[in-house]
Amino acid sequence: MFDATQEVLIAIWHQDFDALLSPGSAVLIYVLVSLFIFLESSFLPAAPLPCDSVVVLVGTLSAVGVLNPFLAFALLIIAASVGSWLAYLQGRWLNRLPVVQGWVNKVPESNMKMVDNLLGRHGLIALFMARFAPGVRCLVPMVMGIRLHEVQRFHYFAWFSASLWIALLAGVGFLLPSLPEPISRFATMVLMAAPVATLCAAIFTFATWRLRRLIGDKKRRLNKF
Template sequence: MFEATQDVLIALWHQDFNALLAPESAILIYVLVTFFIALESSFLPAAPLPCDSVVVLVGTLSAVGVLNPVTAFSLLIIAAAVGSWLAYLQGRWLNKLPIVKGWLAKVPESNMRMVDNLLCRHGLVALFSARFIPCVRSLVPMVMGMRVQETPRFHYFSWLSATLWVGLLAGVGFLLPSLPEPISRFTTMALMAAPIITLCAAIFTFLTWRARHAIRGFKQAMKKN
């Protein structure tokens, strides 16, 4: 049992499609994939796990009959939503720590109000976008746990964004076997590169925002002088 689990785990990590085609591996794939997605969605140190490509792989395995698509897709959605909920609870817990309260107290009130407005008005977009960025996937629900006090609203954002994320990635994986080989290969490469591109775009956007904020503060200071 241990050796079989190890083999499936290594195959998932290396995206070895042929090694996962054995029907007897289905139960282990269900368990490990669910664990992967829940862990990576809830804890920041688990960001290196290749969850985006695993979701696509699950869609492909469902298309060729190794997995049941209804069972596989449902488990992925539950794992992603529950993982976000665990990250949200971490944010609620961190918000009670004196050291975290001290950090937040140093942030200007206008900035905190802006963060609150963005999370409340665009929570679904924030959570959905974050699911495509490994390092941010667990960070955004954690921040929402610190700032968003409406738990039912968070659950709505979490489950809907998880459904959209799984539906998109696993749906593409489900269609890959029916596509011509060149298109299938190109689509797979694009999906593998998407998290890196999204992360770079997020970092660039953040740096641009910080630069504009610094320039605006410098101009205001110059006017006062």
Template sequence: MFEAIQEVLVALWYQDFNALLTPGSATLIYVIVAVLIALESGFLPAAPFPCDSVVVLVGTLSAVGVLSPYIAFPLLIFAAAFGSWMAFLQGRWLNRLPLVQSWLAKVPEKNMKTVDKLLCHHGLVALFCARFIPAVRSVLPMMMGMRVGEAPKFQYFSWLSATLWVFLLAGLGFMLPALPEPISRAVTMGLMAAPVITLCIAISTAIIWRVKKAIQTLKQPPTSA
């Protein structure tokens, strides 16, 4: 059993389509994919998991008959929404810690109000966009757990954004077998590279923002005693 799980994990990691076509592997694929999506959506250390490409692969496996789209798609949506809920609960728990409260106390009130406004009024768009960035996928729900008091509103944002995310990526994967092989291969490579590119952009943006803030702090004249 352990060897079968290991083989499916390796095949998913390396996108080994032929290995996943093995008869009887469908149940393991369902379970492993759901666990991967839930972990990557809910816990920051799981960010390196290639979940975007896995969702696309599930769509392709559904198109060729290995998986059932009526099982795979709802399962992916549930796993993504459940993972976000776990991240949200982590934010609620972290917000009670004195150390985290001391960090938040150092942020200007004006900035915190801006964050609250963005999360409350643009939560759906924020969660949907965050699902395409590996690390942010779990960090943003955690922030919403700290700042958004209405859990039902978060659940609405989470489930709807998870549904859009799954149907977009898995739907693309579902259409890949119908495309000519060169186009299908190019699209697959682009989809696999997209999460890495978006993560690099997010990290670069954060670094640039920190550098600019540090430069502005250095340019400020010293306050007289």
């Protein structure tokens, strides 16, 4: 059993499609891909897991009959949603720590109100976009746990965004076998590069915002003199 699990795990990690076609591996695939999505959605140290490509792979395996698409997609949605819920609970727990409270208290009240408004009005979009960025996928629910205390609203964000994310990536993976080889290869490359591009865009946006804020603070100090 251990050897079989190890073989399937290695095949999933390396996206070895042929190895995953072996009979009897479906149950292990269900368990391992769900575990991947759950861990990466709930714990920051699990960010290196290749979850986006795993979701696409599940769609492709469903298209060729290795997996049941209804069961596979449902398991991934549950894993992603429950993982986000666990990350949210971590944010609620962190918010009780004096150190975190000290960090929050140092942020200007106007900025915190802006964050609360954005989370309340655009929480679904924020959580959906975060699912495409490794690492950010669990950070956004944690921030929501610190600032967004409407639990039912968060569950709506988590389940709906997870359903959209899985439907999009797994749906593309489901269509890949029916596409011509050049188009299929190009689509796969785009999907693999998308998480990196999203993460770079988020870092660039944050860096730009931070730089503009530093420049604005410097100008205000100079105007005082």
